[in-house]
Amino acid sequence: xELLCPAGxxxxxxxxxxxxxxxxxxxxxxxxxxxxxxxxxxNDKKLVKGxxxxxxxxxxxxxxxxxxxxxxxEKRWKNAVDKCVDLGANAAIIADIATLDYAANxxxxxxxxxxxxxxxxxxxxxxxxxxxxxxxxxxLPRVLSIQQVKQLSRNTDMPLEVFAFGSLxxxxxxxxxxSSYFTGESPNTVGACSPAKYVRWRETxxxxxxxxxxxxxxxxxxxxxxxxxxxxxxxFNVDNNLYHALEEPTSLNTxxxxxxxxxxxxxxxKIEGRQRSPAYVEQITKVWRAAIDSxxxxxxxYQVKDEWDSVLANVSEGSQTTLGxxxxxxx
Amino acid sequence: MKLSLGPLLYYWPxxxxxxxxxxxxxxEADVIYLGETVCSKRRELKTRDWISLAKELNNQGKEIVLSxxxxxxxxxxxxxxxxxxxxxxxxxxxxxxxxIQLLSELKVPFVCGPAINCYNASVLKxxxxxxxxxxxxxxxxxxxxxxxxVSDCEDSGFRSQFEIEVFAHGFMPLAYSARCFxxxxxxxxxxxxxxxxxxxxxxxxxxxxEDQQVFILNGIQTQSGYCYNLINDLPSxxxxxxxxxxxxxxxQAFTILKQYxxxxxxxxxxxxxxxxxxxxxxxxxxxxxxxx
Numbered sequence: 001x002e003l004l005c006p007a008g009x010x011x012x013x014x015x016x017x018x019x020x021x022x023x024x025x026x027x028x029x030x031x032x033x034x035x036x037x038x039x040x041x042x043n044d045k046k047l048v049k050g051x052x053x054x055x056x057x058x059x060x061x062x063x064x065x066x067x068x069x070x071x072x073x074e075k076r077w078k079n080a081v082d083k084c085v086d087l088g089a090n091a092a093i094i095a096d097i098a099t100l101d102y103a104a105n106x107x108x109x110x111x112x113x114x115x116x117x118x119x120x121x122x123x124x125x126x127x128x129x130x131x132x133x134x135x136x137x138x139x140l141p142r143v144l145s146i147q148q149v150k151q152l153s154r155n156t157d158m159p160l161e162v163f164a165f166g167s168l169x170x171x172x173x174x175x176x177x178x179s180s181y182f183t184g185e186s187p188n189t190v191g192a193c194s195p196a197k198y199v200r201w202r203e204t205x206x207x208x209x210x211x212x213x214x215x216x217x218x219x220x221x222x223x224x225x226x227x228x229x230x231x232x233x234x235x236f237n238v239d240n241n242l243y244h245a246l247e248e249p250t251s252l253n254t255x256x257x258x259x260x261x262x263x264x265x266x267x268x269x270k271i272e273g274r275q276r277s278p279a280y281v282e283q284i285t286k287v288w289r290a291a292i293d294s295x296x297x298x299x300x301x302y303q304v305k306d307e308w309d310s311v312l313a314n315v316s317e318g319s320q321t322t323l324g325x326x327x328x329x330x331x
Numbered sequence: 332m333k334l335s336l337g338p339l340l341y342y343w344p345x346x347x348x349x350x351x352x353x354x355x356x357x358x359e360a361d362v363i364y365l366g367e368t369v370c371s372k373r374r375e376l377k378t379r380d381w382i383s384l385a386k387e388l389n390n391q392g393k394e395i396v397l398s399x400x401x402x403x404x405x406x407x408x409x410x411x412x413x414x415x416x417x418x419x420x421x422x423x424x425x426x427x428x429x430x431i432q433l434l435s436e437l438k439v440p441f442v443c444g445p446a447i448n449c450y451n452a453s454v455l456k457x458x459x460x461x462x463x464x465x466x467x468x469x470x471x472x473x474x475x476x477x478x479x480x481v482s483d484c485e486d487s488g489f490r491s492q493f494e495i496e497v498f499a500h501g502f503m504p505l506a507y508s509a510r511c512f513x514x515x516x517x518x519x520x521x522x523x524x525x526x527x528x529x530x531x532x533x534x535x536x537x538x539x540x541e542d543q544q545v546f547i548l549n550g551i552q553t554q555s556g557y558c559y560n561l562i563n564d565l566p567s568x569x570x571x572x573x574x575x576x577x578x579x580x581x582x583q584a585f586t587i588l589k590q591y592x593x594x595x596x597x598x599x600x601x602x603x604x605x606x607x608x609x610x611x612x613x614x615x616x617x618x619x620x621x622x623x
Contacts, residue, residue, distance in 0.1 A: 128432035236538060246553065
């Protein structure tokens with residue numbers, strides 16, 4: 001099983017490789033990827049250095065081209081694919097059907113992975129991408145239970161990659177327009193959810209308020225830990241009942257599910273967080289490397305160590321983790 | 332421009348659904364979409380009931396289209412989808428790429444629904460080659476975005492091969508999750524939901540701590556808190572849009588269809604949108620905002 005780690009910068013990439021990642025995924029410095037944030041991602045010079053570092057260490061490089069080509073802007077997405085090939089990347093992670101079509105026709109040898117943003121959750125959808133674009137791997141959306149992941153795995157010969165840790169997206173990825181409903185900008189159109197430029201913090205009599213494009217997301221009392229106002233993790237009223245109507249600020253953590261993922265034939269576990277620091281990448285990569293190695297050495301005795309959990313909790317949203325949709329009860 | 336009645340997105344008792352569609356036959360809608368698009372546990376009408384209802388309504392002066400589920404997670408749901416696709420008579424609105432796969436294998440013409448990620452002309456071209464006859468634009472896209480796509484389709488010479496439909500009125504589906512938010516709002520797990528969404532025939536309004544209505548919870552679907560209304564934007568759809576969709580919340584939909592018909596045929600003075608209405612996406616601003 002491959003450990004696939006995020007790298008939003010060259011230092012993060014080097015850290016991931018040094019700490020035991022089998023592969024890293026990166027994005028270009030434009031809106032062709034879904035972590036299009038200021039100060040993040042790779043310009044041409046850094047791309048070359050990053051690719052060099054990965055390949056010098058005999059690891060794999062995946063390039064995320066996981067937004068949807070804008071009419072009139074298709075060239076950017078095509079360029080991203082061209083660059084991916086020039087770099088000698090091992091795979092391109094693509095969401096847009098037009099971009100897949102371009103890549104499959106122009107570069108039949110380039111390994112294509114279907115991005116989670118394409119939201120393929122069933123065998124019929126997987127067949128579509130396999131037959132039309134010769135996709136070699138599908139990244140599953142975080143909406144399937146572990147039972148459903150197993151079922152899917154039994155019913156397809158397509159290698160499957162799952163999200164194992166990181167910020168929890170609770171909607172079928174790539175099919176969520178909540179961010180553009182609030183701000184006009186969404187992961188699909190600009191490569192960012194709840195973009196930072198719309199975030200405002202304000203101390204008020206009622207507590208510390210977080211707003212997204214002036215819409216109140218949450219209010220925190222002095223003893224509460226404030227989190228980034230990702231809009232689906234705010235507190236809202238339903239029939240006078242105030243609660244996290246969609247989801248609490250929490251992170252996905254599947255460490256305890258590792259044996260099941262292996263048995264389900266999952267080929268790769270992906271760590272979310274290209275927007276996070278090299279320090280985050282270091283801690284997560286070390287823990288997951290240790291967990292996978294420990295499982296491999298002795299599958300029957302595998303147990304999540306307390307120290308792993310505490311490291312992961314420290315870097316999680318709201319210091320909480322969940323099995324998310326993998327666990328039926330969460331749904 | 333034609334008018335369409337989008338699929339009913341909420342969970343209603345069987346009799347109410349049947350009554351609703353009998354009324355729809357006498358409405359201003361040219362196209363009627365029907366079928367369960369949100370949750371496979373909603374079985375007041377089973378798949379075969381939807382298919383027979385659709386067939387009953389067919390050949391009575393309206394175009395009838397069967398709508399498929401947006402989020403397919405279990406093999407049983409793919410089986411249901413197959414049943415829909417193999418109905419032998421009616422075209423199908425594909426709301427997942429899996430449906431496009433099955434429909435193109437069966438050579439059944441299809442409508443590409445709003446829950447499919449289609450953002451440019453190259454994708455449309457691929458879908459047209461697979462049998463797409465109509466495209467419903469994703470709700471988050473604007474007139475400007477659409478105009479560019481249309482111009483690209485014209486340049487590539489295939490614009491005449493499909494129709495374009497725009498979601499113009501109603502609460503917009505904005506997201507799909509594994510989690511059932513209606514069950515959660517009643518402190519129930521999805522597996523023990525007791526189909527409680529039948530108690531909320533227009534979904535559950537959700538507000539901020541300042542009473543701004545931001546969402547409508549509808550099972551695993553999260554809808555816009557405000558009602559989209561492009562009544563004033565119909566003139567700007569001329570030459571771009573073939574079908575205007577109204578998404579029903581109740582029988583008020585038939586009155587709104589009439590209002591849209593009047594606006595299309597004789598033109599009406601601009602209407603001031605209500606406070607809980609919006610038109611932002613069409614104007615390339617935040618969806619919940621209103622321009623004009």
